[in-house]
Structure formats: structure tokens, C-alpha cells
Amino acid sequence: MMFSRITSFVVVLALVVAGFWGYREHREKQALLLKAENQYQRAFHTLSDHMNLLQDELGKSLAVNSKLQSTSSLTEVWRLSAQARSDVGELPLSLMPFNNTMNFLNDVGNFSYRVAVHKDEKQPLTDQEWNTLQTMYNRSKGLEKQLSSLQTAVIQKNLRWMDAELALAQTDKKTDNVIVDGFKAMEKQVRNAKPLNFGPTANALKTRNNTDVNKLSGTAVNPQGAAEAAARFLGHANTQGISAKRNGQGNLYPSYSVTAKLPGDGQAYMTITEKGGHITNYMNNRGVGDPKLDLDQASAKATAYLKQKGIAGDTIIRIDQYDNVGVYEIVPTQDGVRIYPEKTTVKVALDNGEVVGLVAQDYAFNHVANRQIPAAKISEAEARKFVSPKVQIQETHRSIVLDDLGREQFCYEFIGTMDNDTYKVYIRALDGKEIGVEKLK
Incomplete structure (x- = not known):
């Protein structure tokens, strides 16, 4: 009887242990599948972004006179084409022919590199090179359009790359998968196009850094000084409800992250430079209701806000709308000249006209009072x-x-x-x- 009980206990224990290990193995397997899916999704959406930027840069390079030196946009094309090829390499497409599309991206990169880096800057594009550039632009636009449509389908239908990988592996039967079909259509489009003609091939894109702390006015502030700067900006009598924490390494410039309580349980988030205590970013995280103002009405709120804060800005150069918020890019003008280095972005809630966001990094680093405007030498x-x-x-x-x-x-x-x-x-x-x-x- 005792032996029977021991045997039963051992059997039950073995079943529990087996079940535990099975459950643990299942969870680990699911975690690995989820990790792979997330990696595929990241690579796919990054590829879509890079193809969109690639098409934009090719278009920029065409918007200048063909008899002048090529633009630095082609150096960016070279970089983006390499990134796009890398993105494709991270997708599970090894079981599907995709070599024509990869060759096209490689050709775009090689051509733009020769034009942007190796060509004598005094030599303009030849007619053949210009035509090649135009062809690349048209083809990349078609690919970007297909990829954008596929990206919309992936997001709206919550499509999984793991299903696409499984469909590609099932070579013994016909499969129906939106992702696979989308990439096959892209490959077919490139394969059916005429070969590109490359001519002999000027300009390297230099790194731009607009966050040189030496450009900032004022002296260094400590956390208390940053909190006081935030209080002044918000119009608070003191720093009660405001906290400032210095940001660590890796930021573009030494700065503080500041949080501040607002009336009605609201909260503001700000970035303030260590040197001078300049506000470079401000965000009010409150929810925005249904619009009661149109974009034109809200634009007056944006320019009035800058004037109230002592920030120069009177010319709106771009207007967008996101989630019931009007977004305005604004630059100051001096003697009728737009000062783009001093651009700010103001976000206005369309429910009541309250400013809920400000990006003033460019202004903080580049503002010059009464700058000297040179005289034009050509009409x-x-x-x-x-x-x-x-x-x-x-x-x-x-x-x-x-x-x-x-x-x-x-x-x-x-x-x-x-x-x-x-x-x-x-x-x-x-x-x-x-x-x-x-x-x-």
C-alpha cells in the first residue's frame, strides 16, 4: 500500500514537472517568436521610411538646374540606399527571389556615390546622367508607393511577418499572403523595367551641427535655476510643483528635463539648456477635445504666444494638423528677409486655442538680435x-x-x-x- 502511494506521488510529481517544463518551453518559444516578429516589423517599417526618404532626396536632386553641380542630396541618396538594402536583409525573404530590387538599390547607391563624391565639382551632370537620375526617381516613386500601400495593409489588418515566413516555406502548395504578394509585385515591377544607363560622373554632404553650446547666451544654471526659468516661462509665482533633473550623456547638448504641475491636475514637460536656461521644448500633455477653432484662427494664437514669450517669429511657413492640434512652423523676418535658422514650432489646441507645445531649439541656438543682412549681388x-x-x-x-x-x-x-x-x-x-x-x- 505504501509503495503504491509512493508510486502515485512520483507519477503525479513527474506529470507536474513535465507540465511545468512544457509550459516553460512553450513560453520561451512564444517569447522567441514575439521577438522575431517585432524585429521583422521594425525592419519593415524602417525600410518603408528609408524608401520614402530616398524618393524625396532623388526628387530634391532633380529640382536644381542640370547644368549646375549636383546637389548634396545625392550623398544622402547613397546613404539611404545602403540602409534600405540593410533593412531588406533583415526580412525573411531568403526563400523569395528579390535580387532585382536589391540590384536596383545597389545601382542607385553606386550611381549617387560616383556623382556626389568622385565627380569633379566643376563638371555638371551630363544629359545621360540626368536622364538616369530621372529614371531612378520615377522607379523609386513607384516602389515607394507600393511599399506604402503594403505598410497600410500591414497596420490596418494587423498582418504578421511570421505568417509570411511560413507561407514562403510552404513551397509545395500555393499560398495567399498579402505581404508575400506585395513584395513579389515590387520585384516584378523592377524586373520588367528597362536597364538603367549610367554616364560618367560632386559634392559631399557635410555634417551639420546646430547645437553648439557656445552659441547660447547666458551662464550655466543649476537644477534650481532651471526650475526658476520654467516658472518664469509658465508665469508661475514660484517653483512650487516644478522639478528639474539634469539629463545624462548622449544628449545633443547639456540640459535639464523639467516637469511642472499645471492647473486642473495638468502637467507640463520641458527641456531647458544648462547654459543660459533657455527653453528648447515645451509640452502640455492634456487631452484635446473636438475642434472649435479653424487653423487660420489658431495661427493668430501661435504668433501671439511667441510675442508674449519674447520670442521673435511673425511669418508662418508651414501649417499641419494632428489629432485636433494645429502645428505651425514660424520664422522671424528682418527687413523682409526670412530668418530660417531661428525657426520655432508652436502647437495650438483647436478646442480652445491654448498652446500645448513649443519647439524652440533652433531659436535658442541661432537667435541673433539685429543681425546684419548682406547686400544681394545678383537680382x-x-x-x-x-x-x-x-x-x-x-x-x-x-x-x-x-x-x-x-x-x-x-x-x-x-x-x-x-x-x-x-x-x-x-x-x-x-x-x-x-x-x-x-x-x-
């Missing part, structure tokens, strides 16, 4: 000749912008359209040199 009409005839110019302004080396340049700013996209082209007012091209969303 607007002369500068217009340096813009590609493919761009249909709609607006012209005078602007101070930063070049790729972070130097301020006095330019004519031409806003125009090409291929249903809108671009800003900056031509230096001293000699007609193209300083930069910006694609507007």
Missing part, C-alpha cells in the same frame, strides 16, 4: 535662371538659411512645383550658387 531675375526650368515657380522670397556646413547664407527662395511635388530651391544672392533644395510635404 532675383538673375537668380531665377539658376533654378531648373522643370520647376514651375510660384513664390519668391529672400531668406537666411544654413548650408551643409552650418554657415548662414543669404538666398533667394523659390517655391515651385515639379511632377506634382512642391519644392523650395535656395539660390545664394551673392553669386547664384545653389545652396539647398527642400521638398515640401
